[in-house]
Amino acid sequence: MSVKTEKRQSLLTRIMNPKYMMVYATVIIFLIIYAYGAIRYGKSGFTTLRTFVNFFTDNAYYGISAVGMTMVLITGGIDLSVASVASLTGMIVAYGYERMGISPVITMLFSMLVGIGLGALMGAAIHYLNVPPFITTLTGSFLARGICSLISRESISMNHPLIDQLAGAKITLYRLVNLQNWEWEKIKPITKIDMTVIIFIVMIIAGTILLQHTRFGRNVYAIGGNEASAKLMGLPVGRTKIAVYAINGFCSSLAGIAYVLVVKSGWNMALLGGELEVISSAVIGGTLLTGGVGYMVGTMFGVLLKSVIPAIINFNGTLSSWWGKIATGGLLLLFIVIQRLVVSYTERKRK
């Protein structure tokens, strides 16, 4: 019996808390791959800050969506509609301006409402009608993609000053070169942080606060741990689940907006299969598909991992880009194996 366990809360035992193990695994693997790239391609510029910032830029829209997805996965659910909803958002914004002359500000807000509404609707179906999340959100995905195609079956490219402005709004990074004269100079090679990256990082921070420091967040974890228990503990299970899917809908449409900023067009087949990119980012980041475990920081590193591998292939220059997919697949497998090992290790330890 493990009644007599060390009680003293040394920093080490707090850090070594088994609940963080998965996040550590992600971070360590990222560091290993980064270190490999740094050693192999350090001379060709792999270690520059610009390359690092690009890890964020490359998959920012997936990252924004992964914030919501992480929450959904923690409740033990899944959402296959995120890419379609993001695509629908792009379509609404593009069609709204190019064909109907509506300001992107209004269409952006409107598409966020659509995302939230669709998410809440799916959440309600999952909770009240007891339809498995997989089926519900697959239906939602078809619906959103269908509406996309209904609006237009062609790609609509967009040309609006606001979009250009937002896409062009970048923070250029400087460094202090002379402490006395307070003299700054641009970091070389010139490194800029995109709007999409800012949204991504803000969402990760907001997601962390929501999950770790609010009652809502704790309820989300409780539902993922054991939904029946959560109900018996008197937690608002239904309300929480619906809110989680609504938040995810919001994240999807925000990701759609970020995507518009990158491609400046709406297309009914945009981001096809993107939901799997989002889900795998969260899983590689240590979120358990069975629910109950997951951290936003982990998800962020999951997204970074999915950027660093193609980057290495790029720097190599001779490898086919499909190796990126193969490596990501291998990584995903590795993570699922690690998750199983961690789970069975803690189970064995309990005995």
Added chain:
Amino acid sequence: MPEAVRTQTNEPQNILEMRGIEMQFPGVKALDGVDFFLRAGEIHALLGENGAGKSTLIKCLTGVNHKDAGTILLDGKEITPTSPQNAITMGIATVFQEINLCPNLTVAENIFVGRKEFKRKIINAKARELMQRFHLDIDVTRPLSYYSTAVQQMVSIARAVNIESKILILDEPTSSLDENEVQLLFAVMRELKAAGMGIIFITHFLDQIYAISDRMTILRNGRLVGTYDIGEINKLQLVTLMVGKDMENIFDLHPVQVAEDAPDTLKAEHLGAPGPVADISLEMKKGELLGFAGLLGSGRTETAELIFGANRPTSGKIELKGKAVVVKKPFDAIMNGVAFCPEDRKRDGIVGDLSIRENIMLAVQAKRGFLHPLSRAEQNELADKYIKALSIATPDAEKKIGELSGGNQQKVILARWMATQPDLLILDEPTRGIDVGAKAEIQRLMLEMCGDGVSVIFISSEMEEVIRCSNRIVVMRDGKKAAELTGPFDSETQSKILQIIAEGGEAS
């Protein structure tokens, strides 16, 4: 004792009065005019066989079911609980047999989730304090899944008492605890009682009722049999009242005679696996019943798992029916005529969504191989045969096993292994969590099988059962065979076993 002081001052105060409770289910009257009174500061045992109406009464009180007639008074005021949550806010807290907590949250989070306290620092400090009151010195910031079932059970009690509850309902809280853990729980219960809480205690362990309760209420077939002070009736009378039959007759069981020259079924030499089992040697004759006694975690289950191939031994060898065998996986054991009913029926035994017939078929089919399927007619015949032979209470063989009572589920599992016609049957805690009548039936079945030449290994935490049925008893301690006692056993045996467990000494 503080509670003694309280009873002197005035007439005991009823904190809860349930009068004339009636509850109708389709086809059965689950509760028929039941009265139940609970005083502040008492531990009140609620007793009855499965189906007697205990759970239904509790469910009426906690708002899971809604009574058809009768009144519930809490502190003199009438209440109608509408949901468990509603009952909690009225001060009625329940701890269920299965742990209803979230394994991924920390201990502290589990105690406080959904409550006013929220900040990690505060709940960690408060949780630490609470656990210390329960004499548990654990790290409350670790996930709950990190700790043993006993600790988890304590945490769920801590959660229940942390809210300002007036009434605490403990539904079979001890069924997965070992002796030390039970004592720990009892200490906590006494403290809560001294603080004036009314505790309703439901358990199948009669010893525990006498060890901790002040009064008891007995139900049978949905009716009230009576409420008694603990000293008023003895154990025998209690069981007689519960079952409605004479205890002597139910438990008129004796070990089966084993012939001196009966061949060996099992011979295990120096079995060991790192950690749980260190060097076990066993020998069993055909038709013999070997009891395993010892505390939880003493290596009883682990030894059984080695013989069955659920875990691989790192040392030693096994002979079955005089033939050396290598058991690498359960399938090898099954093919060699070994059967094993695991301890955790819900997790390792039943397949809840399959029918009784399908559950019985599983092992037979595995033994035959999938190329030789049993025809539906054969399956029906086999299922009906065992339903009848074991008197499994079900309308037909197609009912889902998950819908049966614990005792009947256990019988189906027994049937599954009997159908494979094993030479050696290992039963790990087959009587846990089932009522007295069903226990007696399971034991009778065991003995009948011995009579038919099956060797049985019987693992149980209830020493009386082991002593009653076994030809020989192996006492386990710290993964080793501490002693082996040969029958016939007498009234001294139990204290002898306890002494061996406590001191680890060799038996004479």
